[in-house]
Amino acid sequence: MTHDIAASPHAAPTAPSATLEGDAFTPSPDSALWRRDFLLGAATASYQIEGAVAEDGRLPSIWDTFSATPGKVLAGDTGAVACDHYHRWEGDLDLLEALNFEAYRFSIAWPRVMDASGRPNAKGIGFYRRLLERLKEKGIQTFATLYHWDLPQHLQDRGGWLNRDTAYRFADYADLMSREFSGLVDAWMTLNEPWCSAYLGYGNGHHAPGLAQARYATQAMHHLLLGHGLAVAALRANDPHSAKGIVANVGRGTPDSDSPADRTAARRFEVQHNAWILDPLFKGEYPAELFELWPGTEPLVLDGDMQTIAAPLDFLGINYYFRTHVKSDGAHGFVEVPLAGVERTQMGWEVYPDGLRDLLVGFRRTYENLPPVYITENGMASDDRVRDGQVDDAQRISFLKRHLAAVDAAIKAGVDVRGYFVWSLLDNFEWAFGYERRFGVVHVDYGTQMRTPKRSAELIARFIAERGARV
Ligand code: FCB
Numbered sequence: 001m002t003h004d005i006a007a008s009p010h011a012a013p014t015a016p017s018a019t020l021e022g023d024a025f026t027p028s029p030d031s032a033l034w035r036r037d038f039l040l041g042a043a044t045a046s047y048q049i050e051g052a053v054a055e056d057g058r059l060p061s062i063w064d065t066f067s068a069t070p071g072k073v074l075a076g077d078t079g080a081v082a083c084d085h086y087h088r089w090e091g092d093l094d095l096l097e098a099l100n101f102e103a104y105r106f107s108i109a110w111p112r113v114m115d116a117s118g119r120p121n122a123k124g125i126g127f128y129r130r131l132l133e134r135l136k137e138k139g140i141q142t143f144a145t146l147y148h149w150d151l152p153q154h155l156q157d158r159g160g161w162l163n164r165d166t167a168y169r170f171a172d173y174a175d176l177m178s179r180e181f182s183g184l185v186d187a188w189m190t191l192n193e194p195w196c197s198a199y200l201g202y203g204n205g206h207h208a209p210g211l212a213q214a215r216y217a218t219q220a221m222h223h224l225l226l227g228h229g230l231a232v233a234a235l236r237a238n239d240p241h242s243a244k245g246i247v248a249n250v251g252r253g254t255p256d257s258d259s260p261a262d263r264t265a266a267r268r269f270e271v272q273h274n275a276w277i278l279d280p281l282f283k284g285e286y287p288a289e290l291f292e293l294w295p296g297t298e299p300l301v302l303d304g305d306m307q308t309i310a311a312p313l314d315f316l317g318i319n320y321y322f323r324t325h326v327k328s329d330g331a332h333g334f335v336e337v338p339l340a341g342v343e344r345t346q347m348g349w350e351v352y353p354d355g356l357r358d359l360l361v362g363f364r365r366t367y368e369n370l371p372p373v374y375i376t377e378n379g380m381a382s383d384d385r386v387r388d389g390q391v392d393d394a395q396r397i398s399f400l401k402r403h404l405a406a407v408d409a410a411i412k413a414g415v416d417v418r419g420y421f422v423w424s425l426l427d428n429f430e431w432a433f434g435y436e437r438r439f440g441v442v443h444v445d446y447g448t449q450m451r452t453p454k455r456s457a458e459l460i461a462r463f464i465a466e467r468g469a470r471v
Contacts, residue, residue, distance in 0.1 A: 025401060025459035026466070032411040033404055033467075039141065039419030040464055041103030042096060042441065043377050045148035045192065047079045048428040050109065052086035056123035059111040061150035062160065062201075063431075066208030077434025083426050084449050086127065091451070093134050095442060096425060099457050100464035103141035105376055105421045106131070107148035107192065110173055116154045118172055125180055132184040141186045143376070143421070145247065146174055146231065148192040149201075149208070149431075156209050161197065161220035167227035174231035178238035187243040188235050189317055189376070190228040194277055195249055197224055206432055214294040222299035225280050229308035247317030247376045248277045250363075252355030256327035256337045265326050265334035268293050274359070282367040284310035293332050312369070315418070317376030320356045320403075322349035346381040346437055351399055353406040360410035360417065372416040378403050379423035381430065381437035384454060391443045391454035400456060422460070426451065 027033045033040075047063045067078035085092055096104055112124030128144075135142050147170065155166050174190065191197070200207035203217030228246055235244050253269030255262040268289060275287040284306045291298055322345075326334040343351040356378070364370055380399045384391045404420060411417050427440035435446055441457035444450070453461075 025397065025456075025463045027401075027404060027408065027463075031405070031408045032417075033408055033420075034470070036467065036470075037418075039103045039374070040101065040460065041105055041141070041143065041419060041421040042099070042101045042425035043105035043143075043421040043423050044085075044425050044428065045107045045145065046109035046112075047082070047148070047150045048424070048430070049083040049085040049092075049426055051079065051081040051084045053080050055086065056112070056127070057115070057121045058109065058124060059116065060153040061109070061111045062153055062156045062208035063150050065153055065156070066210055069210070072208075072210065073432050074434040074436055077429065077436075079429045081446075082429045083444050083446075085426075088449065089127075089131055090134065092426070093131070093138065093140075095451060095453070096140060097138045099441075099453060099461040100468075101140065101425075101460075102464065103143055103186075103419065103421065104135055104425075105143035105145065105189075107145035107150075108177060109150050110147065111150060111152040114152070114173060114176065116152070118169065120176055120180070129181065129184070132181055136184060142184060143187045143189065143374075144177075144181070144185045145189040145192050146170075146177060147190065147197075147227075149197060151208075160209055161202065161223045161227075162211075162216060164223055164226070167223045167230060170227035171230035171234055175234040175238065178235045178242075182239040183241070185239065185242050187245060187315065187374075188239070189245050189247050190231045190235075191224055192247045193249040193319060194221060194224040194228070194246075195273060197221075199272075215297045218290075218294065218297045219299040221276065222301060222305070225277070225309045226305055229305075229311050232311050232313065233308075243314040245313050245315035245317050245371070245374070246281065247319060248274070249319040249321070249377075250274045250359050252320075252323035252352065252359055253334070254323055254325050256325060259328075261328035261330075262326070265328040268332070269324060269326050269334045274363075278363065278367060280306065280309045281313070281316075282310065282369055295332070313371050315372045315374055316363075316370065317374050318360070319377035319423070320359065320375065321347075321378065321380075323352040323355040325350075345395070345399070346383055347433070349380070351380070351402070353399075353402040355406075356403055357406040357409045357413070360407075360415045361413045364413075364415045372418050374418055375407060375420040377421060377423035379439050379441075381439045384427070384438045384440075384443055386443055386445070386452050389452065391452055393441075393454040393456050396441070396454065396456045397459060400460070422456075 067073045198221035202211045202220040205212035251273035253266040255266035329335045424439045427438040427444040430437040443452040
């Protein structure tokens with residue numbers, strides 16, 4: 001791969017001090033990122049880091065089942081041990097603090113905190129209580145996601161998100177968590193990326209539970225969003241002072257030509273990736289075009305559901321990674337046209353920071369009630385290695401810098417973006433790609449569980465310290 005960054009003077013550090021020389025991470029002087037109230041944080045998710053899948057009463061989740069199924073995850077990797085964060089959480093929080101992060105986004109594992117009858121599991125709850133209390137002691141803001149894909153397997157056995165009852169079970173879970181942790185959480189996020197849960201889980205089967213029908217995807221999405229709306233009501237009742245939001249992954253689609261057919265294809269790509277989730281949340285309806293793309297897949301919606309789903313939110317979390325270049329498939333849909341000669345990451349994803357700015361500006365225009373936004377995930381995978389105790393992740397440094405500049409551009413264009421979380425604090429279990437893809441700003445040696453901050457982490461830490469020192 002060729003990257004302009006390869007020629008960067010920071011590409012070959014010789015000593016630790018060289019790592020911090022220069023201003024590789026310093027935003028332009030007029031950047032909104034210098035504002036002290038622009039939050040800089042790091043994100044993780046339970047199944048990707050915790051391990052300890054059978055400890056202290058944790059029940060199996062759909063990802064335990066899926067990753068144990070041959071052929072579903074690269075190299076047969078599972079989350080059974082992962083980063084062993086369940087045992088190493090104190091060290092990991094020390095690291096978070098040492099890197100000066102101001103906020104931590106993590107997720108609670110539903111199968112750890114409730115038994116199959118919905119009764120609280122004190123040991124699992126104790127783990128998250130200690131984590132939250134320690135974060136508070138350190139002065140790090142707490143952003144807790146309730147559902148980052150690890151559905152209890154016993155609920156999947158009764159249909160998972162195809163069963164409307166799962167939405168009510170999710171609300172019970174949100175109710176319990178917000179009663180237990182009221183006052184310890186600064187911001188609650190109900191769902192992480194319902195698009196992935198619904199489409200990858202039920203539409204193409206690449207993720208757990210591995211089902212593959214468009215009709216399933218739209219119904220699962222409806223129940224996910226219904227669960228979200230019901231959960232928001234519970235969170236508001238039990239923990240009034242925290243912020244409540246949801247996290248959506250969003251995709252930028254660009255047309256291969258100016259032809260009306262290709263432009264429609266690009267729009268439909270964005271309907272399928274973005275409006276499918278954002279229209280119900282902020283307009284109280286599903287986009288009609290979705291059902292032109294997937295005819296006959298309208299979900300069963302009961303009276304009052306859309307009002308529940310569209311309950312006002314305090315913030316929207318946006319996860320952004322790449323853009324997709326598409327053309328018409330000759331019918332109602334789109335097909336991807338892989339562009340040659342563009343910069344890509346270890347995932348093969350195109351590096352396209354402008355997409356983030358364009359989407360944010362577009363959402364502000366489309367949704368007049370768009371709440372304040374946090375970028376709840378952004379980052380990239382690279383094949384990082386430790387050499388002489390250091391990890392030179394030059395492409396990531398450049399990637400983060402360019403995406404932060406795109407966020408700044410969106411703020412200047414009038415979008416209310418309040419913060420940015422890098423995905424991820426640690427290298428971790430990257431779902432269907434297992435441990436091969438390394439997204440962390442901290443390297444993890446899975447043999448020894450040794451953590452090594454990469455150069456990107458050191459530069460972020462330095463920037464946050466520098467910003468804090470400014471008068
Ligand atoms: C997002 C997921 C997150 C991580 C990144 C790379 O879709 O929310 O868990 O896997 O992608």
